[in-house]
């Protein structure tokens with residue numbers, strides 16, 4: 001099967017005047033973790049809903065697992081799992097009851113359902129919460145339950161909309177371990193996030209902003225594109241240096257990070273270190289090239305491109 | 309097969325949720341209790357012993373029968389007899405009596421011809437008294453006054469005929485079965501009208517519609533628990549009606565269950581339709597009230613169907629409660645058989661099927 005898990009061309013979704021998703025192209029291969037990185041309101045949730053067949057696209061074509069969406073959406077329901085951004089299991093039902101309900105709706109036999117539940121409850125560490133109502137659980141516990149519920153029927157493709165927003169860093173690592181376990185078994189995962197560290201773990205990612213797809217590729221490739229454009233400056237009076245740097249037309253952004261000032265230059269500057277030395281000289285600064293981070297990629301992709 | 313499994317799991321889930329929702333559970337039990345006691349006592353004391361006079365110009369046996377019929381209603385207290393209508397009018401103006409019943413000289417011929425038998429002169433200044441006496445205007449006096457009883461068996465069951473089988477004319481006898489219609493309308497429509505909206509508001513719907521469940525399965529699964537709720541409520545109502553108000557059930561239990569189920573189905577599916585239309589639970593409740601009010605006012609519970617203006621009768625015909633009111637009074641008070649009740653029964657069943665079909669068609673597995 002060479003067909004990608006998700007294929008979208010010129011996918012758009014408008015809400016009246018608002019253009020939530022604007023002509024997005026996607027090719028998401030099977031068996032990978034694909035990330036959507038984007039600020040609030042950038043269209044992550046809307047895109048995921050359109051891919052699941054929950055929202056009819058205003059324009060564009062979508063194929064998921066080889067089926068036309070939304071026309072053939074019913075045919076892929078059993079093969080996809082969806083963990084919504086807002087908790088969508090029943091708060092007045094217990095962990096077990098929620099899972100049993102979804103299992104039977106998904107068409108699992110009683111026995112298969114019980115086995116899957118036992119496996120997942122162990123795997124997601126929900127053993128002590130079996131009889132706890134979902135409404136009485138912490139945010140992180142709920143998200144573990146939601147992930148367990150989304151993968152109960154062993155779907156080929158799982159959509160996770162900001163699955164770790166309420167999870168502490170430690171548990172987030174565990175959570176991602178689970179995702180890699182899933183991928184190892186052949187599952188394709190599309191995950192949206194605000195966190196750079198999570199985005200960096202993805203096999204591939206897309207950066208969304210204002211409904212537009214600003215950049216996509218593997219994290220390494222995205223960062224490599226910025227090679228030679230990121231500079232770190234050490235010295236005194238960094239607040240003033242920052243103001244001076246931002247005044248330069250070649251500088252795209254500057255942000256203080258602890259004792260350093262991190263400066264991102266526009267594309268096409270031959271020797272940024274020499275340029276900055278020359279323009280900011282006389283201040284006794286220590287200037288050197290730095291390894292681009294995903295945050296630099298994000299900043300470069302999402303800052304509005306101005307006239308220059 | 310898997311469709312049945314899915315319906316079963318939705319039903320099981322609804323039952324669980326209902327059993328944990330104290331407010332709704334309280335409503336299931338308290339609503340019939342409170343309503344029944346309120347209506348039962350309030351209506352009983354509302355219109356009694358209104359002082360009236362009688363002007364019997366015919367002096368016939370029929371005149372005495374009719375006067376007696378009016379007296380035993382206990383709505384009125386006959387305090388005076390007059391020989392001319394003018395005297396009675398004078399006493400009404402003076403406030404000594406609230407109304408007078410005038411029976412004309414040719415009463416016997418009128419009864420034989422099936423004409424209006426007499427005239428009520430009513431002091432309309434007190435609206436309560438006025439409407440109570442207007443209610444008396446509908447009394448099927450001509451029945452008792454000599455018409456052959458067999459002539460009425462072919463008529464559709466109605467308020468008037470039901471009254472005929474309530475010789476003491478105690479209001480509870482009508483109130484108890486009538487209240488089943490009001491209470492079932494209220495709870496059945498309310499419960500299902502929020503059913504889908506609630507899941508939408510709480511965000512459950514977004515998950516539910518990504519599963520393979522079909523709209524019809526979801527609808528039916530959500531209805532089933534409330535069928536039992538409805539049966540429980542009718543048991544409460546009729547139980548109290550019997551225990552507290554002494555309104556015994558003389559009919560056939562099977563018939564009672566059949567007509568009740570038909571009405572529960574109609575109300576639940578109407579609620580579902582509301583649920584597919586409403587955006588919020590608040591809206592769903594407002595729409596429910598929109599149906600509930602005419603159901604209470606026009607179904608024949610408050611005012612006799614035949615006394616309503618034609619336009620109101622048309623509206624009443626479109627309400628499931630009106631049809632159920634006829635059915636339940638028929639089954640409960642007259643021991644009518646299903647064969648005699650077919651039109652209303654079929655109407656309710658047809659309504660149920662159509663509402664379910666429309667609600668299902670209107671429900672889309674999408675967030676658009």
Ligand SMILES: Nc1ncnc2c1ncn2[C@@H]1O[C@H](COP(=O)(O)OP(=O)(O)OP(=O)(O)O)[C@@H](O)[C@H]1O
Pocket residue numbers: 015018019020038039040041042043044045046047085
């Ligand atoms: N149902 C809707 N009706 C109208 N506008 C909507 C609707 N859903 C989303 N939008 C708008 O579409 C845009 C994209 O929203 P979306 O929820 O997809 O963003 P997001 O990337 O998921 O944001 P967040 O990170 O906050 O979850 C926003 O401007 C939002 O206001």
Ligand SMILES: [Mg+2]
Pocket residue numbers: 044045046085161
């Ligand atoms: Mg979102």
